[in-house]
Amino acid sequence: MQHYTGIAHVVTAAAADTTGERLPILPLWGELIFGIIAFGVLYWVVATKVVPNLEKAYAERTAAIEGGMQQAEEAQQQAQAALEQYQAQLTEARAEAARIREEAREQGAAIVAEMRGLAQAEAARITEAAHKQIEAERQQAVVSLRSEVGRLSTDLASRIVGESLHEETRQNGIVDRFLAELEAGEIQPEKVGEDV
């Protein structure tokens, strides 16, 4: 379509305007100057409004990346410090636990020993009490037996002698003396039955 209008244009304007027939490598002054002006305007906009903003953003970006890296390094150092602290605490806690365990064992042993001592003392006490009681009972039995034996012997002797010897015996303490001698081992028991 364009070339038809072009033809029409060339035909109608041919008389007045021969610019279209000029060699295409020869510029129109208007276009040349307008080109310089247009470029100048664009250059001014780019140089004052676009490039400074972009360069500022680039600088900020670089700073942000460097800052971020520094921050990351700091964070890493902090993490490292925290890890070391944690490990130190862990070691300490382990030592503490071992110490507590040891203490508990010692305490346990002490408690067991103490309990054992107490039990032994109690046992000893009970045994002692029993011994004492037995001794007392034995004494009592001996006393009662002595008087019984004395009375029986006297009865027997009285019956043999025919009269009561009780009064005299009591008066003279014969039986008691005899028994005491017997106990002391001064008198050897004799086999009475066989001789009679």
Place this chain on the structure above:
Amino acid sequence: MSLNMLGVTNLAAAGGDGEGFKAPEPGEFYQPLVGHGDWAITRPMVVLAISVALIAWFLVATTRRAAVVPGKGQWVTEGAYNFVRNGVARDIIGSHDFLKFVPLLFSMFMLILVNNLFGIIPPVQYPTMSRIGFPIALTLLVFLIYHAVGIRKNGLGGHLKHMIPPGLPKGIYVLIIPLELLTYFVTRPLTLALRLFGNMFAGHMLLLLFITGGEYMVIHGGLGLKLAGVGSFGMALILTAFEGLIEFLQAYIFTLLAATYIAGSLADEH
């Protein structure tokens, strides 16, 4: 013109149509809107103005609150900005002085890229840089800047002396001085401007030819020519994709060479 007439005759004969096919001409790139001649306000001027407004708006909107963590728009802008800043300016000029040339190279890259892409983006579909005035304007700036930078660094004499490679025998100066002067003052600016212009002009011409030719064949041709017209449209489609690649590449090359020239003027050793 005669070649053109031949084409028209051939196609007219083939189509059996009285009107005939008129191939696109360089003259059609001249599209004045107001006035005529050197001082006319032309369509590419309007396109350029729109592109400047669009680029400026987009860049300012996406970087006004440039954040450390970029948003979607800032991310896109940073992609292009990084490409020019690190991929072109820093790699070629060196990390010492590249930063003060970044605005120049970045705005140059964006302006050329967007204007080139306008060549295939509807409804504009007009590559501004196919008008030689605009590549010359940009080249003129690059030319002035790389000489100014060299003179500021080494002084006028130093800058001129800097152009000549050191360590050559005196006799060869007769040969080398004119060559180097030609390189610095003629070849470099000329090729810089013509490369961009030529690529955009020829690429768009090719697209025009395939599209208008295809259109003519489909409308006016017989069955065979109608099929050829469809093929022509297919070619136009492929070339449009190809053109997109070239448009990006030319923006990159222009910026890259501008950076190389500046770096050459700044270099301590040749």
